[in-house]
Amino acid sequence: MRILDEVRREFIARNVADLGKGILLVGFASYFFERLPLWLRVSFVSLGALLFIVSIFIHPRKGGKAP
Numbered sequence: 001m002r003i004l005d006e007v008r009r010e011f012i013a014r015n016v017a018d019l020g021k022g023i024l025l026v027g028f029a030s031y032f033f034e035r036l037p038l039w040l041r042v043s044f045v046s047l048g049a050l051l052f053i054v055s056i057f058i059h060p061r062k063g064g065k066a067p
Contacts, residue, residue, distance in 0.1 A: 014055070020049065021051035023044055023047060024048035024052070027041065031066060
């Protein structure tokens, strides 16, 4: 019995992707980010992109078994 079935993995992947998208959107559209130091802005954008990419790997495959 697997603890993380496909439905739960899909739920987690969507939440991680939404978090990554939120960080990226706030970073590009917010005046708050403009006043942050450069290293912090780069860190937040990198974190958002990393979360978005990780969500792709968490998401279960449709129509087949994962290797």
